[in-house]
Amino acid sequence: MRSIGEMARDSGLGVSALRFYDRAGVLVPAWVDPVSGYRWYEPEQLEEARLLARLRRSGMPLADVRLVLASWSGADTDLVRKLLTAHLRRLEQGLSDARGEFSALRALLDHRENVMTPLRIAAVRLSVAAPELAAALDTVRFAVSTDPELPMLCGVLFDIEGESLHVVTTDRYRMAVARAGVAGHDGSRVQVVVPTPLADAMRALLDGEGPVRLRVDGDRVTLETGGRQAAGQCLDHDFPDYRRLLPRVPGRRAVVEVAAFREALESGPVRSGESGAHDLSVLRVEDGGTMTLCPEGVEDPNRVAVNREFLLDALTAGAGDRLIVELDTPTTPIAIRRPDDEGTFSILMPVRLED
Structure with a gap:
């Protein structure tokens, strides 16, 4: 046996x-x-x-x-x-259909690339508090992609606008956004994608309490602090418009005690998704605003399944004793926010459960 x-x-x-x-x-x-x-x-x-x-x-x-x-x-x-x-024929037909659609999409992309200009300018100089930038990078690091087929996602987006620097990462299945205040910027919007190794090198320098200097010169970005610097080329790719991916309407909300919720996830019931490749936790929010795990066999139209490992990573990145978890429909992304800073959050894509 x-x-x-x-x-x-x-x-x-x-x-x-x-x-x-x-x-x-x-x-x-x-x-x-x-x-x-x-x-x-x-x-x-x-x-x-x-x-x-x-x-x-x-x-x-x-x-x-x-x-x-x-x-x-x-x-x-x-x-x-x-x-x-029969299955092979379905796959071949599906591939043929996909090729036709992709040809049309490439034509649309070629047209858009001819009329769009990237959100970059010759030079940007600003300062940002080291603890704020360190916390922001720590919050989003877990969601960086490692897929070589999607190099534009293999880095951290620095989105500078007004008095804010948003750092954003996504691997398609999860996304993380964090904000840090900046000074010395003229307010125009500038975006650069910092390669992951360079972003990690920048984070290693953020061990002080004072402000650090961030400089963007075309396709080169530099962080300076205390006579030390981390500098390198930005990725020559455009990051997707993450603002379009954000939930439009807040879902059902529950405030969770992170330690207890983590323990419940690690020891609680799990399910398998369509591929059976990952352990899933099935969540629901009770009428009183309490987050619970659905045991197997409970059919709840409001239940939402999520990759358990990704959810545990998001709880760690949230870096708080209490976090807000938002659920909506079984196909709507799940949001994890801080009670004191709802502009810093993670989004996880739900996973379809097998019938």
Whole structure:
């Protein structure tokens, strides 16, 4: 018999995914310990698990996966071939449709790039309090992308306007925004994307209490303090308009005690998303404004699922004993704010639950 951990290691499916596929009746363990609830699998189930992993990586719908697994070891190989062929045709048609749409989008982008000008000017000089900038960078660092296919997200946006510097990061699944006050700027809006290593080098210099100097010269940015400096080239990419991604209407709000909420998340019930790749926490706000975790089997139209690891990161980045968590619909981003500074916040994308 194989333990669920061994099955996960050898099949390429996560433990949480195996639990989900058990509950869904797709890959049911041979034996479940009636006391501990621990799952055990027969050796021959490893082939089914590997097949299941391949089918899900290919994007096959769960209903078809069930039929393939049910027919795989039997005599009805014709059904398996038909299901695989039908799925491949759907993928090819979807790719063809996507290429057509992307061609149209590229034409629109080419047109926009010819008429738009970047929010950069020849030179900017300003000062900012070191503790404020340090706190802002600490707040957003967790949401920086590492995807080489999206280099414009592999850095920290410095958005300077009026007497404010907003620092912003996103990896598409989460976004973090923090604000620091500035002095000495003429008020015009300027944006630069600071590469992550340079932003980290800047943060390492922010160990004092006084103001530091920030200078932007075209595509070069420099931070100076106490005779030390961190300087380098900005990313030659435009950051997406993060303001369009912000929630327009506040959702249902709950003030959470971070330590207790973290403990509840770490020890509470988890679910699997569509891919089964991540542990999800399912949240809801009670009528009295209390945040709770939905146990499995509870169907609440207002429940919202979120990647548990991302939520724990956002709680840490919030750097407070109490935070505000806002939920709306199951498809609306989740916001995590500070009670004393609602202009500094994180946004997490919800995750679709498997039916």
